Amino acid sequence: MTKRMAGNNRFLKEFNQTVILDMIRVHKAISRAELSKLTGLSPTAAGVIVNELLEMGYITESGIGESKGGRRPVLIELRPGSLYSIGIDMDVNYISLVLMDSTSRIIEEKMLAMPRTLIFEKVMKVIQHEVKNTINKYYLDTDRLLGIGFSVPGMVDSRECKVIFAPNMGWENVDIKQHFTELPDIKVYVENEAMASAIGENWIGCCQEISNFVCVNIKSGVGSGIFINGKPYRGANGITGEIGHMVVDPNGLKCRCGNYGCLETKTSSSYMVEQAKKLVKEGIASKLNDIEDIEEITAKSIIDSAKAGDEAARNILLDAARFLGLAISNIVNILNPQKIVLGKEFINYSDIVLDHLKEIVMLKALRQSSKDIEITESMLGERASALGSAIIPLKVFFGK
Amino acid sequence: MTKRMAGNNRFLKEFNQTVILDMIRVHKAISRAELSKLTGLSPTAAGVIVNELLEMGYITESGIGESKGGRRPVLIELRPGSLYSIGIDMDVNYISLVLMDSTSRIIEEKMLAMPRTLIFEKVMKVIQHEVKNTINKYYLDTDRLLGIGFSVPGMVDSRECKVIFAPNMGWENVDIKQHFTELPDIKVYVENEAMASAIGENWIGCCQEISNFVCVNIKSGVGSGIFINGKPYRGANGITGEIGHMVVDPNGLKCRCGNYGCLETKTSSSYMVEQAKKLVKEGIASKLNDIEDIEEITAKSIIDSAKAGDEAARNILLDAARFLGLAISNIVNILNPQKIVLGKEFINYSDIVLDHLKEIVMLKALRQSSKDIEITESMLGERASALGSAIIPLKVFFGK
Numbered sequence: 001m002t003k004r005m006a007g008n009n010r011f012l013k014e015f016n017q018t019v020i021l022d023m024i025r026v027h028k029a030i031s032r033a034e035l036s037k038l039t040g041l042s043p044t045a046a047g048v049i050v051n052e053l054l055e056m057g058y059i060t061e062s063g064i065g066e067s068k069g070g071r072r073p074v075l076i077e078l079r080p081g082s083l084y085s086i087g088i089d090m091d092v093n094y095i096s097l098v099l100m101d102s103t104s105r106i107i108e109e110k111m112l113a114m115p116r117t118l119i120f121e122k123v124m125k126v127i128q129h130e131v132k133n134t135i136n137k138y139y140l141d142t143d144r145l146l147g148i149g150f151s152v153p154g155m156v157d158s159r160e161c162k163v164i165f166a167p168n169m170g171w172e173n174v175d176i177k178q179h180f181t182e183l184p185d186i187k188v189y190v191e192n193e194a195m196a197s198a199i200g201e202n203w204i205g206c207c208q209e210i211s212n213f214v215c216v217n218i219k220s221g222v223g224s225g226i227f228i229n230g231k232p233y234r235g236a237n238g239i240t241g242e243i244g245h246m247v248v249d250p251n252g253l254k255c256r257c258g259n260y261g262c263l264e265t266k267t268s269s270s271y272m273v274e275q276a277k278k279l280v281k282e283g284i285a286s287k288l289n290d291i292e293d294i295e296e297i298t299a300k301s302i303i304d305s306a307k308a309g310d311e312a313a314r315n316i317l318l319d320a321a322r323f324l325g326l327a328i329s330n331i332v333n334i335l336n337p338q339k340i341v342l343g344k345e346f347i348n349y350s351d352i353v354l355d356h357l358k359e360i361v362m363l364k365a366l367r368q369s370s371k372d373i374e375i376t377e378s379m380l381g382e383r384a385s386a387l388g389s390a391i392i393p394l395k396v397f398f399g400k
Numbered sequence: 401m402t403k404r405m406a407g408n409n410r411f412l413k414e415f416n417q418t419v420i421l422d423m424i425r426v427h428k429a430i431s432r433a434e435l436s437k438l439t440g441l442s443p444t445a446a447g448v449i450v451n452e453l454l455e456m457g458y459i460t461e462s463g464i465g466e467s468k469g470g471r472r473p474v475l476i477e478l479r480p481g482s483l484y485s486i487g488i489d490m491d492v493n494y495i496s497l498v499l500m501d502s503t504s505r506i507i508e509e510k511m512l513a514m515p516r517t518l519i520f521e522k523v524m525k526v527i528q529h530e531v532k533n534t535i536n537k538y539y540l541d542t543d544r545l546l547g548i549g550f551s552v553p554g555m556v557d558s559r560e561c562k563v564i565f566a567p568n569m570g571w572e573n574v575d576i577k578q579h580f581t582e583l584p585d586i587k588v589y590v591e592n593e594a595m596a597s598a599i600g601e602n603w604i605g606c607c608q609e610i611s612n613f614v615c616v617n618i619k620s621g622v623g624s625g626i627f628i629n630g631k632p633y634r635g636a637n638g639i640t641g642e643i644g645h646m647v648v649d650p651n652g653l654k655c656r657c658g659n660y661g662c663l664e665t666k667t668s669s670s671y672m673v674e675q676a677k678k679l680v681k682e683g684i685a686s687k688l689n690d691i692e693d694i695e696e697i698t699a700k701s702i703i704d705s706a707k708a709g710d711e712a713a714r715n716i717l718l719d720a721a722r723f724l725g726l727a728i729s730n731i732v733n734i735l736n737p738q739k740i741v742l743g744k745e746f747i748n749y750s751d752i753v754l755d756h757l758k759e760i761v762m763l764k765a766l767r768q769s770s771k772d773i774e775i776t777e778s779m780l781g782e783r784a785s786a787l788g789s790a791i792i793p794l795k796v797f798f799g800k
Contacts, residue, residue, distance in 0.1 A: 228628055229629070233735075235735055236612055236773070237769065239736050239769045240735060240736045241734060242734065245733050245766055246730045246733060247729070248647070250648070257766060331734065334642065335640060336638070336639050337635060337636060338636040368555050369635075369639045369640075369642060372637060
C-alpha cells in the first residue's frame with residue numbers, strides 16, 4: 001500500500017510538473033504568482049514545483065515582469081538548450097534532419113540527397129550515422145534527448161512505430177524502432193508525413209489556435225493530415241486523410257492504388273510531369289521553354305517554365321489545381337474545417353494557382369460550409385514534415 | 401463569497417446526480433455499493449445521492465442482485481415513465497412524432513401526412529397541436545418533459561435552434577424556437593436529420609459502442625451524420641457530412657445546389673424517379689411492371705418493380721448504389737470510420753443493392769482503410785431521425 005501510494009504521488013508530481021511546464025511554454029514568460037493562479041495550486045505548491053524544474057535545468061528565471069502592486073515579479077521561461085528533440089523527414093530522394101530544443105528553437109536543419117534505389121535498411125543506417133554525428137557535434141547528453149520523430153510518406157502505425165505501406169518508398173511492414181539499434185534507449189515515434197506537417201502547423205505554424213483543419217501535401221503523392229478538436233484524427237486503423245485516392249474522375253487514368261481517376265492521377269507532381277511529356281510528344285506544347293530532352297522534364301522545370309510565361313506549363317499547373325480544388329470542396333462539404341493548408345511542392349507554384357483553386361472551392365463547395373474557410377499555402381513550406389516530426393517528442397513531453 | 405460557494409456546491413450536487421443517473425442508465429440495474437465503487441464516492445455520499453434521486457422519482461428500487469458475500473444488494477434502475485422527451489422528424493410529406501421516457505422506452509409513435517406545399521408557420525401550428533394532444537392524452541406533467549427535439553432535412557444551427565437552409569422544405573433562416581410558442585417553457589432542440597439518425601443509432605441502435613461512424617441517409621436528398629470520438633462532429637459552422645454534394649461525376653447533371661455531378665444527382669430517390677421516367681420515355685424500359693402512367697412512377701414503384709423482377713428497375717437501383725459506393729469509399733479513405741450505416745429510403749431496397757455497394761467500397765477504397773469497415777443498413781430504419789430527435793433532450797439530461 002505504501003509503495004503504491006508512493007507510486008501515485010510520484011505520478012501526480014510528474015503530472016503537476018508537466019502542467020506547469022506546458023503553461024510556461026504557452027505563456028513564454030510567466031511569474032510564480034500567475035502559475036499559482038492559473039493552476040489553482042497554492043503559491044507554496046506552485047513554488048515547490050518551479051524550484052524542482054529550476055533544479056532540473058528545464059526552466060530559467062528570465063527577467064522581471066510588470067508589477068501588479070507590490071514587488072515586480074521574477075518571470076520564468078523554458079531554458080533554451082536544456083532538452084532536445086530530433087525530427088527526420090524521409091522522402092523518395094532526400095532525408096531532412098531537424099534538431100530542435102524544448103523552446104521549439106531550431107538548432108540544426110540539414111538535408112541529405114538519397115538515391116531512390118536505397119533499401120530501407122541502408123536508409124536507416126544513414127540516418128543513425130547522421131543522428132550520432134549531430135549528437136556529437138553539439139555534445140548532446142542523450143538523457144536530454146526527448147526522442148526522435150520520423151515522418152514517412154505512407155501509411156504508418158504510429159502506436160507500433162511501424163510503416164505499414166509506403167508505395168513511393170517501396171516499403172511495406174517495416175519496423176523503424178527495430179532498425180534503430182544504435183541508440184536503443186532513445187524514444188522513437190513514426191508519423192505519416194502529412195500528419196507530421198499538420199502537427200508542425202499546429203505547434204509553430206499557421207494553425208496554432210485552430211481546432212479543425214486539414215493539411216494537404218502535394219508531391220509525388222498527395223496526402224492530408226486532419227486535426228479534429230485540436231488533435232490528430234486517426235479513425236479506426238490510423239489510416240485517415242487519404243485524399244490522394246479520392247476518385248475525382250470515374251473515367252480517369254489508372255492510379256498506382258489500382259483504382260481509376262484518383263486525385264493523385266490528376267494533381268501530383270509525377271502526374272504533371274507525365275502530362276507535360278505527353279503534350280510535348282504530341283506536339284501540342286512545342287517544348288517547355290528550353291528543355292531539349294523530353295526525359296529531363298521535372299516538376300521544377302514545369303514550374304520554372306510556367307513562371308517564365310509558358311502557357312502549356314501554366315495550364316498543366318492550373319488543370320492540376322482544378323482537380324485539387326474539386327477534392328478540397330468535397331473535404332469542405334464533409335468536414336467543414338476552419339482552415340485548409342496546402343504544402344510541400346505546392347508552395348513552389350502556389351502564386352500561379354492558389355486563386356484559381358480558391359475559386360473552384362467557392363464554386364463547388366456548399367456556400368454554408370465554405371463561407372468562413374481559409375485556404376492558404378504552408379508557411380513552414382517543404383520543411384513542415386521535418387519540423388513536425390521533431391515536435392512529436394515535444395508534444396509527448398508537454399503532455400499534449 | 402459564501403453565496404458563490406453555495407452556487408458551486410449546488411452545481412457539484414447536480415453534477416454528481418447526473419453522473420450517478422447516467423451510470424444507472426448504462427448499467428440498467430446497479431447496487432448502491434457498485435455505484436460507490438464506480439464513482440469513487442464514499443458509500444454514504446453515493447447513498448445520499450441515490451436517496452435524493454429516489455425522492456425525485458427519477459429512479460426506483462427494482463429487485464435484489466446477486467450476493468458477493470453478505471446480504472444480497474437492492475438494485476436501482478431508472479424509473480420508467482418518470483421523465484419524458486418528444487422527438488419530431490419533419491420531412492417533405494410527413495411529420496413523425498415520438499414520445500419516449502428516460503429509459504428510452506417508446507410510449508407513442510405516430511406519423512402524419514403533410515401536404516408538401518404547407519408553409520413553415522402552418523407546419524409549426526400542426527406540430528404544436530399534436531404535441532399538446534400527446535401531453536393531454538398521457539396526462540404528462542410538463543415539468544417532467546425534458547424537451548422537444550426537432551429533426552430537419554437541411555442545414556441547421558443547433559446552438560441557435562434555427563434552420564439555416566432546408567431546400568426540399570423551402571425553408572431558409574427559420575427560427576423553430578420562436579415559432580414554438582404554445583409551450584414557452586419547454587426546451588427545444590434542432591438537429592439535421594442525418595445527425596439525428598446518428599444520435600439514434602449511437603443511443604439505442606447499432607452504433608452504441610462505436611466512437612467513429614457515419615450514418616448516410618438516402619431519400620429525396622442524401623445526407624450524413626458523422627460521429628467522431630463518440631460525439632456528433634460539427635466542424636467550424638455546424639455544416640458537416642454534406643455527402644450529397646460530393647462531386648462523383650464532374651461531367652454529370654446539374655444539381656439543385658448549382659453544381660454538376662453531385663452524389664444527389666446520382667443516388668437520391670428523386671433522381672431514380674427521373675431516371676426511370678427517362679428510360680420509359682425513351683422506350684429503353686418498356687414500362688416498370690404495370691405502371692400505366694409515367695407520372696405515377698415513384699421510388700416505391702421502382703423498388704416494387706425491381707423486387708418483382710423488372711431488370712430496368714433493378715439496374716436503376718444498382719446504378720444509384722454504385723455512385724453511393726464511390727462516395728462512401730471516399731469517406732472511408734478520408735475518415736477511416738469503424739462503421740457506415742445506411743438509412744431512410746435505402747432500407748427498402750437494401751436487399752437488392754447492399755452487396756453490390758459493399759463490393760464497390762472494397763474495390764475503390766484503400767485496402768488499409770477499408771479492411772475493418774462494417775457497412776450495414778439501419779436497424780432503426782426510417783424511424784431513426786424521429787427516435788434520434790427524441791433522444792437529444794435525454795442526452796442533455798444525462799450529461800452526454
